[in-house]
Amino acid sequence: MDEVVRRLRAGGGWSRSSPRPWVGAVPPVVLLALFFVYPLALVVQQSFQPDSGGTSLQPYADVFASTAFREALWTTVWIAVASTVGCLVLGFVLALVIAFVPFPGARAVARFVDVFLTFPSFLITLALLFIYGTTGIVGSFQFLTTPWGVLLAEVTYFTPFVVRPLLAAFSQLDTAQLEAAGSLGARPLRIVRRVILPEALPALAAGGSLVLVLCLNEFGIVLFTGAKGVTTLPMLVYSKAILESDYPGACVVAVVNVLISVGLYGLYRVVSRRAGA
Template identity: 50%
Template sequence: MTALLERSASAGDAAPREPAGRIRPLLWTLPPLCIVLIAAVYPLARVCLESVKLRDGGTGLGTWTSVLGSQAFRSALWRTIAIAVTSTAGCLILGTFLAIVLAFVPFPGSSLIGRLIDTILALPSFLITLAFTFLYGSAGAMNALIANITGTSSPTLNFLYTPAGVIAAEITFFTPFVIRPLLAAFALLPRQQLDVAASLGASPLRVLRAVIMPEAWPALMAGGSLVLLLTLNEFGIVLFTGAKGVITLPVLIYTRGIVTFDLAGAAVIATAQIVLSLALYVGYRLIFARVMAGPGRKD
């Protein structure tokens, strides 16, 4: 009888504590939620609200109609997507090749090259463009060397100030974002699988196609999607290249907002940029979930 009374008393003491136990995790989520709302959601909401303001002080969709219907916006949108997709494809091809070489082809200095790749990740993007200017610019080292050899006075290499120069600079800077996830995926690959495949007579290309790359697809998708989002919103490389005909959406936002002080028009383009980035992110998440839930994957 005494034991039953003690159990009932302890149960009665635990009952009031149950709501406090539920509220405590909610209280821990409030600080990071407030930080996200203030640092990310609020500025984006202000940009979206600014996009519906008219010149007379009212609100409406007149700015949206004029900006989205302009030839400058459509050209910038197409050029932004074309540069981002081409740069991402180049980063995937070059990054996959370099990651395979660094992971499976031992050679002296491979660890040093890996550290140099990590160093590039810590540098700002405009430094790559500045280095390209010293190397391939009109008065750069390569044109000076070609002029000394051929005796020509006009610069031979003029690709730096074209979309090709922007793409080359972006591939150089963003390729490490593909290499690092692939090297991490290759490090988790059991070496026994490679040894068994080689002992069964599989060629190196077949081992690469049938054993290595299926395990690296998630890392390749993660690196490629990250590069696509970064190149889609890249501003420093395009600006420091100085290519007059290469107007992307970030450059158009800068021109509208800072140069011409058209804040409403810049907000419209920025909102379109946000929607495009979010659409790419959602598409990546859906594709990644479908790949990870494939028949060959185990939970």
């Protein structure tokens, strides 16, 4: 042990006379607290300060008792869950086709998936408006002004977030397993179910959890579709803060939204750790 310490000191490693290792971590931690933690703390503080003054739980009581909040919470949850399921199914099928079905331009399609991830959500929604909007190709249906229109837009935008980790997982798959299963007479669907799907479960869990959190906090898609009667928690925050000037109520809804997102992320981490993902 003494020899190891001597070599570390000789090589310029840490010694008793050198600065503590945590000193270098202080500046980034301070910046993180200043630009991220402090604004969140202000939101939490404002949620306990009603317009009448003082500090109380009255803003929480008022928001939780309102029908608008309960409806927004339910709408947020079911749209996020339905969008996640749709993204998982569609993303798995698309990843299978790109990875295992030979066709011209497969590599270009895989690269386009990476580019698609950089697109803003309102751009995809705007493109859908040209098809399903009031002046679109099938505008007479006014599809995007319904909850199903929001669902379609979110599935369209977030599916690549599932395809990308699946393609990475499929690239690590041993093709010898597929060839062995095929030589034994297994049909394609059986190969997918017994060989490919088990290998894809960690990637599906990662992509699905990311999509779920993103859908819970999506604002631009709901706003740009103009869906009447579709009020999610982010839309309720916007409505209370901008339209009603109810800042304590807006902060309460924002805190609830953050707690749901952080809770789901923590649950995902626990499940993935136990599953060894």
